[in-house]
Amino acid sequence: MLEEIKRLVLEQLGGLPGEFYGPIEAALSTTVLSGEEARSPQVLYQSQAALWVLRQHHAAHVMRYRQQIAQGFDDFRSLRIRHSGDLPLGLIDESQIDFHLAGQSLATTLEQRYNVPLEVMDARLAMLAAALGAEPALNPLGASRLATAFVETFRDEQIPEILRRLLFEHYEKALGRVLAELYEKANALLLNAGYGVPANARSAAQAPPHPPRPPAPAGFGDAVPGVADGQGFAGADHGVPGTGAGYRHGAGGYGSGGAGQGGYGQGGNVPGGHRQGGHAPGGLGHGNAHPGAGLGADMPTSAELGELRSLLHAWREGGLGNEAAAGARSTKAASGQRRELRLEELVSVASLLQSEPADVFARALAGSGTLAGVIREQLNDGSRRLGLDPERTRLSVEDEDAIDLVGLLFDSLFSSQQLQERARRLYARLVLPFVKVALTDQQLFVQPAHPARRLFDSITEAVAGNRGETPQERELLDRAASISQRVVAEYNEDLTIFETAHRELDALLHQQRRRIELQAERAAKATNGRERLNYAREQADAVLARRLAAPPLSPAIAEFLSTSWRHHLVQTWLRDGSDSERFAQAISLGDGLVEADRIAAAGRGNDLANHLLALEPMIGACLASSGLDQSAAEHGLAILVKGLVYPNTPRDLHPPPPRQAEEDAEERGLWLDATVDSLRLDPADLEHLGSLPAGAWLQVTDVRGESMAVKIAWISPLTARRLLVNRRGLRVLVASVEELAALAASGRLQMGAEPTAFEQAMRHVRQQLDLAAARR
Structure with missing residues (x-):
């Protein structure tokens, strides 16, 4: 029975130390702005700072207050009254003395206000103690115990006078909203357990300790409609104590299982209020806690x-x-x-x-x-x-x-x-x-x-x-x-703290997003340059392969074509393009050198000299494109001539130079394994992926199973390959449409990605839940 009363008290009073910080903060702000207090603004601001500290210690205060309330029941159960010799002695500062004096004043006020129900309860608790064969102990619900619990809760805090006064005022108001009903329930529990008092005392206990007051508007820190401070609960439709049934008063529920007073939070932002008949059906939680939401402002549950x-x-x-x-079913039944x-x-x-x-x-x-x-x-x-x-x-x-x-x-x-x-x-x-x-x-x-x-x-x-x-x-x-x-x-x-923190971080992220955009642009430019270089090399290799294939060439001419001339072709293509006159001249230089080698093989020395003199300006330009100055270019020309002066020099067909290893081989190995090439591609995927513009998001998974959101940052005008970058603008992969379609066929690419991390995570949650539902 004592445990049931203890549970009831903790339910009704357990959150009080943190419920009135919002109204106190509003009161302090009003005082500062209006200048009502004849004090320096510094004192008021100190009170605001101290209140901020109390907010940070909110959880510890709630725990200590509940422990103090529970300690009262433990002390009663042990039926041992502490004597002055049991109490530790020590010095306390003036502010603590003031706090204890305020607590004593509060206890006196509560004893006068709830004198009748407390007398009945004391008599019933005395009967309980007598049944246990011990002397009567201190009432764990008494005014002194409630005041002591509040004082001990803030024992280690430095609280200015203004804030101390407001704390006790709001604590007294909060108690006034619940004590009348709480004492009524506790007395009913004691009575039902057989610890009764005379009928006239019971009648007196049921009378309101004060005349009814006009109902106050419901709000955080205010009285619930129809329930004023200290007012009784006439006409209440009581449920059975401890069963969770609501105690209804007028239009609003109050108590265990009903819609409660105020809320649990700050400044009126009540997270859905107390439950009314349990949770709202279909809701994840108990209402809406967005800024400005009042008591009972429940959002409708979405489909x-x-x-x-x-x-x-x-x-x-x-x-x-x-x-x-x-x-689990048996546990649920229990x-x-x-x-x-x-x-x-x-x-x-x-x-x-x-x-x-x-x-x-x-x-x-x-x-x-x-x-x-x-x-x-x-x-x-x-x-x-x-x-x-x-x-x-x-x-x-x-x-x-x-x-x-x-x-x-x-x-x-x-x-x-x-x-x-x-x-x-x-x-x-x-x-x-x-x-x-x-x-x-x-x-x-x-x-x-x-x-x-x-x-x-x-x-x-x-x-x-x-x-x-x-x-x-x-x-x-x-x-x-x-x-x-x-x-x-x-x-x-x-939720204001989330909004404030988001604005602060988003201001810094705005700069980061610009850096990410620049990073993606740089990645696109670097990839574009690499694409053009590789394409130019492919074009030059194709032209070179045809010259090396026939007729047979001397080693000097083959070496010159494979090195200096090939490099000249690549540079000319990059600078002027394949349709330019300079590129056509570069190709004609290669044809001229092949012709010079044919003349030298025929032993026509005079014709060879005239032919090389005609090619000399183009040979000089070719060597200069490799970074050689005039002297080095002349030396290179001399080596070429030396290789042609002997008609009997052996000549042969020469293979093209080997292709350079791809610079992104490691990158491609992380995303494109050997099985990708053997997959059958879906034409619909090919068409859809080919139509995606730059800026579209995809979700890809590497060969190790790690997933990542990537964006198409750039599409190559030469090869139509796509540059994929991550959310930080860093290059991830350059792949063709066919390779992306192969990734989709292997289940490692999803078209479209959620724009935010929360939506992406919730998509994974939804997939997991859908899979579980499909297995049923």
Whole structure:
């Protein structure tokens, strides 16, 4: 029975230390702008700075507050009252004294306000202690205990006077919204357990401690409609305590299983409010948490999201064997006796773990286990630390869906992107913030403009394929790492931090994108130059092969044609083109040299001398194109003449020079294996790939199985081959349409690629889920 009361108290009060930071921040800002306080602006700004620090310690405060509340029940159960000699002695500073005095004042106010229900509860707890054969102990729900828990929560913080006053004011208001109903439920539990009090006392306990007040508008930090501070709950349709049934009051639910007060976050950005009758059907989470969303502003569930969740359920069932599936069904049946974790409880657990080292998630992303399984293990561990026994609680189906999708998303990201070890640790830190977003906002997986999704894409753009080889790349890595740490430190269910972080990183990425464009342009120019050079060499080799094939040539002429003349042909083609007069003159020089060798073989010395004198200007130009000056050119001409003066020099047919090895052989070996040439090509693929313009995206997989998104950056006007570059503008492969079609036939090329990393990862998730559904 005490455990049930403890659970009830933790559900109602467990998140209070972090619920009113938003209203306090607004109050401080108003005070600074209006100048209402007769203090220097510096004091007010110090209070704002101290509030920022409290936000960073939010998870630790929630854990400490819950521990303090739970400690009260542990102390009562042990029935041992600590004496002054048990307490450690020490000096405390003036600010701590002021904090303790404020706590005492709060306890006095609460005791006066809830005097009647507290007296009834004290009497019933005394009966419980007597039944245990011990002296009465301190009421774990009493005003003193609640004040002490709040004071101890902020024991180590330096809090200015203005902020301290606002903290206690909002804490008192928050208690005022829940204590009347909480005391009523606790008294009912004690009464049902047989620890009753006289009828007149019960009647007094059911009366409101204060006259009813006009209903206040619902909002973050304000009263729920029909429930004022300290107001009773007359006319409430009560469910059975502890069963998760809602407690309805007027138009809005309040309590376990109903729509709750305020929310769990900052400044009114409530992540869907509390559950009302469990999760919204078909939703991944519990509503919409985009900036400006108010209490209960649920987004309609899209058909796409519903279909995704259906596939996810099929995937979970298909991933189990028959015996495991039977075990899962029996576990599910047993879990029906356990209550579902409320949204704010699950978010509190995730917030507690958010600031802790993410090594366990990094190891999961490295392949040591499924990320979704590790997330569940960590949430179970955090639940124990917050006093929520995993043996008595369970995740809802919607929470399971959110966790699985986040796990699959991050796993798919690492299988589809070139991410380094440093990036793995960066993403590991983001796992829990994205789990919280998925739990509270079902639009994350279907809304392209979602703030968290845009930040995810920006971070991936910054780190994917980034080896930190240049100062700019290192700056991007450092900025992405600092932004991930900032999200972990500041995300408190307010998506504004994602928007701010995205804008900051996107400003730096704008410069990076321009560098990527220039990098792709340089790659295209370099590839174009290489294509022209190779084509010129092919043309020169074709012309040379015909001259070497017949008639038989002397070694001197064959050597000159294969070296200096071939180089001259290549240079002339590159500079003037194949249709130019200079290129025609270069070809005629080769024909003239073949004719000179024929004359020399006939022993016609006078004709040979006249012929060489006529060719001398073209021979000089040919040697000059190889970089020889006038003196060197004359020396080269002398060597050529020397080889022709002997008519009996042996002459023969000469093979063309060997082709130079392709410079991109290693590159092509990574993408085009031996089996590609033997595949039967699909004419439709050939036609479609041939029609793709520059700028089109493809998804290719190398021979090792690593996938990459590539863009057609340039199409060769000579060979029609396509230059493919990655998302960083670096060359990946130059391939013909036929080679790309062969890759498509082998299943290693998909036409079209998602423009963002999130969409690409979700496509991998969808493929995995579709495959599981097809196996059923």
